[in-house]
Amino acid sequence: MKKPFRVLALAAIAASFAFTMPFKKDAKQINVVIDAGHGAKDHGANIDGFTEKQLTDAVAEKISQLNNSEDVVIHFTRVEDNFVSLEDRVKAINALNPDLMLSLHVNYAKGDTKSGMEFFVSEQSNAYQKSAEYAEILSDKFENQKFKVSEVLKAPFFILKKVNAPAVHFEMGYLSNATDRNYLTSEKGQEQIAATVLDFIKEIK
Numbered sequence: 001m002k003k004p005f006r007v008l009a010l011a012a013i014a015a016s017f018a019f020t021m022p023f024k025k026d027a028k029q030i031n032v033v034i035d036a037g038h039g040a041k042d043h044g045a046n047i048d049g050f051t052e053k054q055l056t057d058a059v060a061e062k063i064s065q066l067n068n069s070e071d072v073v074i075h076f077t078r079v080e081d082n083f084v085s086l087e088d089r090v091k092a093i094n095a096l097n098p099d100l101m102l103s104l105h106v107n108y109a110k111g112d113t114k115s116g117m118e119f120f121v122s123e124q125s126n127a128y129q130k131s132a133e134y135a136e137i138l139s140d141k142f143e144n145q146k147f148k149v150s151e152v153l154k155a156p157f158f159i160l161k162k163v164n165a166p167a168v169h170f171e172m173g174y175l176s177n178a179t180d181r182n183y184l185t186s187e188k189g190q191e192q193i194a195a196t197v198l199d200f201i202k203e204i205k
């Protein structure tokens, strides 16, 4: 009976390490967590049958599909239409200890005039400086392609405060604005956003 018990115990130790230890890092690689905001019962912004949770998921998936670099390793906080609490997202991200966490969202305002992309970081983050620097680079990448972008904004969002890695909250546009909605819900728009995010990741690598 002793031997099988040992094997089981070792397997349990290996499994617990796999869960709690950051993966072995390769110096050439960059590890990025893409956090598709919302999911399942949490629809986020919602208009004309379009939901924020679907759009964040679609862009996250395109980032994965378009990534052709072995040195860019993309991780996700949710797959498909699952509900994952903010606390569980933070736990998973901090266990991974990535080089960057990018949270994808879609904005909504009363009325239809507000438009454009917004980038948020938290001053309460351990990695505030790096987060702000990354948000600036990402914002510039979109601005260079004639997207309307905000300054880098500060917000005390839970996930931004609690994630140990550099963390940026990216509002990709306003679902309440017709022009933004058209590109956010189009394949081409989603692909352009995903490709720009990948360009940015390669730049900070």
Ligand SMILES: [Zn+2]
Pocket (backbone or CB within 6 Å): 037, 038, 044, 045, 052, 104, 105, 106
């Ligand atoms: Zn959101």
